[in-house]
Amino acid sequence: MKLIGNYVDWIDDKWIDYVINNDGRPMPDKSDLENATETQEERDNPLSMHWTTGRPLIFPTLCYQYDIKNTDFIIDAPWPMATHSEWWINKFMPFMLGPMHQDGSRTNEPNVKYYRYWMPLQDYEQGHIFIYEHTLITDYKKGDLYLYDDPDAQHCAGNSGWTPRLSLNITAWECI
Amino acid sequence: MKYLGNYCDWINDEWIDIINSQPGKRVPQEQDIDKNDYIFDVNNSFNHVYYEQYDSEYSDNIKLTPSWPMYSNFEWWIVKQTTGMLIPMHQDEFESGRIHKRYWMPFQDYTPGHIFLYEDKLITDYKKGDLFEFDDNLAVHYSGNASYSTRIVLQISAWEYV
Numbered sequence: 001m002k003l004i005g006n007y008v009d010w011i012d013d014k015w016i017d018y019v020i021n022n023d024g025r026p027m028p029d030k031s032d033l034e035n036a037t038e039t040q041e042e043r044d045n046p047l048s049m050h051w052t053t054g055r056p057l058i059f060p061t062l063c064y065q066y067d068i069k070n071t072d073f074i075i076d077a078p079w080p081m082a083t084h085s086e087w088w089i090n091k092f093m094p095f096m097l098g099p100m101h102q103d104g105s106r107t108n109e110p111n112v113k114y115y116r117y118w119m120p121l122q123d124y125e126q127g128h129i130f131i132y133e134h135t136l137i138t139d140y141k142k143g144d145l146y147l148y149d150d151p152d153a154q155h156c157a158g159n160s161g162w163t164p165r166l167s168l169n170i171t172a173w174e175c176i
Numbered sequence: 177m178k179y180l181g182n183y184c185d186w187i188n189d190e191w192i193d194i195i196n197s198q199p200g201k202r203v204p205q206e207q208d209i210d211k212n213d214y215i216f217d218v219n220n221s222f223n224h225v226y227y228e229q230y231d232s233e234y235s236d237n238i239k240l241t242p243s244w245p246m247y248s249n250f251e252w253w254i255v256k257q258t259t260g261m262l263i264p265m266h267q268d269e270f271e272s273g274r275i276h277k278r279y280w281m282p283f284q285d286y287t288p289g290h291i292f293l294y295e296d297k298l299i300t301d302y303k304k305g306d307l308f309e310f311d312d313n314l315a316v317h318y319s320g321n322a323s324y325s326t327r328i329v330l331q332i333s334a335w336e337y338v
Contacts, residue, residue: 095224097262099322100289126296126316127265134288136298154288156322160265 001132001146007119008143010078016121018071019091019166024064027090027098062098063157064091075168079145082115082174089121090157092165097129097158103151103171116148117170127161177294177308183243183281184305191238192283195256195328200228200235226263227319230254242332244307247277250334254283255319257327262320265293268313268333278310279332289323 067088068074075087092098103116118130120140130137132148132155140146148155151171159165203226230238231253240252257263270276280292285303292299294310294317302308310317321327 094264095262097260097320097322099259099324127318129291129293129320131291131298131322134298134300136293136296138296156289158262158291158320158322160262160293160318160320162264 001118001135001137002149004079004117004145004147006141006143007078007145008141011121011143012073015071015073015075015089016166018073019064019066019089019121020164022066022071024066024089024091025070026061027063027065061096062092063096064093065089066091077117077170081117081170082113082172084174085170085172087168087170089166089168092128092157092159094127094159094162094164097160098156100131100154100156102154111176112173113176114151115172116151117168117172118146118148119168119170120144121166121168122163125161125163125165127159128163128165129156129158129160130167131156177280177297177299178311180244180279180307180309182303182305183307184303186243187283187305191240191254192328194235194237195230195254195283196326198235200230200254200256203227203229225261226257227261228256228258230256240330242279246279246332247275247334247336249274249336250332252330252332255327255329255331257319257321259321259324259326262291263318265316265318267316270313270333270335273337274335275338276313276333276335278313279330279334280308280310281330281332282306283328283330284325287323287325287327289321290325290327291318291320291322292329293318 065088067086077085077087121142122128123142124138124140133153137146157165157167231251232240238254242250268278282302283304284290286300295315319327319329
């Protein structure tokens with residue numbers, strides 16, 4: 001994870017109020033689960049599978065997700081980025097834990113370069129889990145912007161603390 | 177966490193078979209939960225299990241006598257966490273009038289998604305049977321399982337009276 005800079009002044013606290021005070025989309029999405037079918041690749045390597053599909057039926061709700069479809073705000077990143085992007089905010093309530101996974105499916109597309117960004121919307125608190133590869137990310141500040149060294153890196157998030165954990169996630173991509 | 181050595185050969189694989197094949201004691205027990213606890217606000221019901229526990233009272237088939245030098249009094253418990261289980265961060269509590277040592281031993285090699293966080297450090301790269309001692313008995317720690325394989329760890333608290 002490479003720290004790009006801090007954008008705390010760019011964060012609109014209305015986003016945080018909205019996320020704290022509104023239900024997000026419970027993940028994994030039930031419709032995804034109902035329609036999920038495993039591919040051979042997924043059977044061979046469960047960690048390659050996007051965590052909204054299939055196997056995480058054994059999980060309860062992993063987190064609540066917010067994006068352009070279920071919020072009343074639009075996030076337009078001010079930092080230089082690839083031409084296409086999508087964003088979502090994850091809210092992990094205490095005791096929620098998502099599995100280790102890769103965001104990989106899209107990055108398999110040829111001639112497309114992907115960038116994965118992660119920005120905490122709070123200062124680090126003990127119990128707030130973001131594990132990238134084999135490292136717990138700690139000591140961050142609200143608004144710190146990180147870029148994955150490897151967009152396919154395994155990672156997971158959860159909350160063993162007592163306050164909601166909020167983060168902004170962005171995937172950006174461009175044809176090469 | 178202080179590494180003390182590897183005791184893989186001391187682990188009886190029958191213990192692991194028992195743990196994998198039989199349910200342990202669910203922790204927390206429902207009667208131990210404060211109904212006003214945040215856990216109920218989050219889940220609206222008692223449906224979160226931190227881990228399943230196997231100990232000398234609950235598991236007659238597991239007889240466990242540590243082979244390393246230790247205080248003469250001890251209690252042990254084995255933690256099993258299946259996918260998604262998570263223990264809230266906490267500090268252990270100890271009775272007064274004792275000096276304590278806390279030990280931690282994984283029953284498997286490290287697997288990504290098997291989470292043990294001691295203070296703010298993720299413990300990784302361990303091997304089955306590696307024995308660790310807490311540097312600080314009051315260290316904040318927690319564990320969870322974000323993988324698709326069951327996580328099994330032995331815990332020991334040993335003490336002398338002072």
